[in-house]
Amino acid sequence: MLTGRPVVIIGGGVVGLSIAFHLVEAGYPEVTVLERGLVGEGTTARATGGIRQQFTSEVNVRMVRDSVEFFTRFAERTGYPLDFRRHGYLFLLSTEPQLEVFRAAADMQRRNGVPTELLSPDEVLAITARRAGEVAPLSLLGVHYYGGGIQRVDEQATAMSHRDKPWNYTVTTTWPSMQDGAPVRGWQDEWVAELEPHTHDAFYVNYLFDQPEDVQRAYNPLAWARLRALKRSWDPGNLFATNQNIPPAGSDEP
Numbered sequence: 432m433l434t435g436r437p438v439v440i441i442g443g444g445v446v447g448l449s450i451a452f453h454l455v456e457a458g459y460p461e462v463t464v465l466e467r468g469l470v471g472e473g474t475t476a477r478a479t480g481g482i483r484q485q486f487t488s489e490v491n492v493r494m495v496r497d498s499v500e501f502f503t504r505f506a507e508r509t510g511y512p513l514d515f516r517r518h519g520y521l522f523l524l525s526t527e528p529q530l531e532v533f534r535a536a537a538d539m540q541r542r543n544g545v546p547t548e549l550l551s552p553d554e555v556l557a558i559t560a561r562r563a564g565e566v567a568p569l570s571l572l573g574v575h576y577y578g579g580g581i582q583r584v585d586e587q588a589t590a591m592s593h594r595d596k597p598w599n600y601t602v603t604t605t606w607p608s609m610q611d612g613a614p615v616r617g618w619q620d621e622w623v624a625e626l627e628p629h630t631h632d633a634f635y636v637n638y639l640f641d642q643p644e645d646v647q648r649a650y651n652p653l654a655w656a657r658l659r660a661l662k663r664s665w666d667p668g669n670l671f672a673t674n675q676n677i678p679p680a681g682s683d684e685p
């Protein structure tokens with residue numbers, strides 16, 4: 432037990448400073464960092480700033496997973512702002528032996544709460560190939576990580592469903608003039624159709640606009656039944672039927 436005794440750390444890189452920070456936070460009264468040059472001038476100054484969780488060793492995965500939590504709350508924990516952005520990591524594999532290693536590692540990473548996905552070449556093509564013949568230069572494919580706090584809320588606790596899904600895809604397009612609309616919409620629909628076989632039968636509720644037939648897919652069956660019962664109580668005549676029509680329970684609509 433070192434509490435109460437002075438601690439001396441040699442080296443003021445990220446490792447030494449992190450140890451010092453955590454010791455002080457844990458209540459160690461006297462922590463000294465000895466740095467022969469400038470704090471952070473060693474390898475730390477060269478780092479790209481990526482925080483990779485996709486390792487093959489379980490201890491590494493768990494350490495980095497916990498450090499992501501730390502960086503997410505960095506300002507709260509340290510009192511200093513941090514421009515921390517979650518972009519994800521992408522690995523391209525070209526041989527079967529590599530794939531085997533990554534498949535086993537991805538299973539282990541998921542068991543430890545890291546949302547790693549293996550994408551097949553077909554899925555990659557569906558996600559990216561459309562860009563090659565872009566009809567709409569202002570198009571955007573959004574791939575949003577859906578885990579974290581979203582998954583910690585019980586699926587039945589709110590109307591927002593599909594909390595167990597790992598990713599949320601959006602295909603957004605913009606066109607400069609009225610005439611360009613139809614081809615761009617057609618191109619967008621084709622892209623979505625190509626993605627569909629690789630996705631779950633689910634919608635994110637905020638992305639529904641003019642697809643009335645898809646509204647039900649945004650909710651799990653219990654949430655849908657609850658919302659319909661609410662409509663029956665509060666809006667039995669279904670005055671509020673747009674943009675997303677939830678028909679009152681007992682009405683003719685399915």
Ligand SMILES: Cc1cc2nc3c(=O)[nH]c(=O)nc-3n(C[C@H](O)[C@H](O)[C@H](O)COP(=O)(O)OP(=O)(O)OC[C@H]3O[C@@H](n4cnc5c(N)ncnc54)[C@H](O)[C@@H]3O)c2cc1C
Pocket residue numbers: 441442443444445446447465466467468469470471472473474475476477478479480481482483
């Ligand atoms: C190009 C590059 C990119 C990288 N990108 C990433 C990345 O994206 N993500 C990632 O996680 N990691 C990355 N790394 C790795 C990462 O930078 C290192 O793992 C990390 O900075 C090591 O920190 P450290 O505190 O152990 O070492 P250092 O930062 O080197 O700190 C050691 C300190 O000890 C001091 N010191 C040494 N001997 C003594 C002594 N006798 N007395 C007093 N002081 C002494 C040195 O002056 C130095 O300041 C990258 C590394 C490089 C080179």
